[in-house]
Amino acid sequence: MIEIERKFLVKSNDFITEAFKETKITQGFLSTNKKRTVRVRLKGNQGFLTIKGMSSKNGLSRFEWEKEIPKQEAEQLLKLCKKGVIDKTRYEVNVANHIFEVDIFYKDNEGLVIAEVELSSENETFEKPNWLGEEITGDSKYYNSQLSKHPFKKW
DSSP: OEEEEEEEEEOOSTHHHHEEEEEEEEEEEEEEETTEEEEEEEETTEEEEEEEEOOOTTSSEEEEEEEEEOHHHHHHHHTTSOSOOEEEEEEEEEETTEEEEEEEEOGGGTTOEEEEEEOSSTTOOOOOOTTEEEEOTTOGGGSHHHHTTSOGGGO
């Protein structure tokens, strides 16, 4: 499956009162190879294993395969992950016909807040809420796999 998304920095916390869902996420990486990343994620009480391919030149799309796995297996796999586990809270916000996922990062990435919106095509238009800041689509330093190696606090 091809994932198409755009990413933005967030300039205010106004999205929190607009959110319809809030979920704690812990994730680590078994592989952070540029051509393929392998992620283990605990999202609330669910576990997931995700493989992502290389991003397109413009950073808008890439292959993504995800499978739900038992929570206990995800917890065990997290112990095998590379150094730099990511902790964040994800807020889901309805904006017109789209759902924005807004992540507030903790620990070594404290202070970073990123919003992303999934699209059905690269040129699909969408409404931008007032709390949306600078677009960072395609800037690899904001990829979670890179934040695990080069945390925001050390920039």
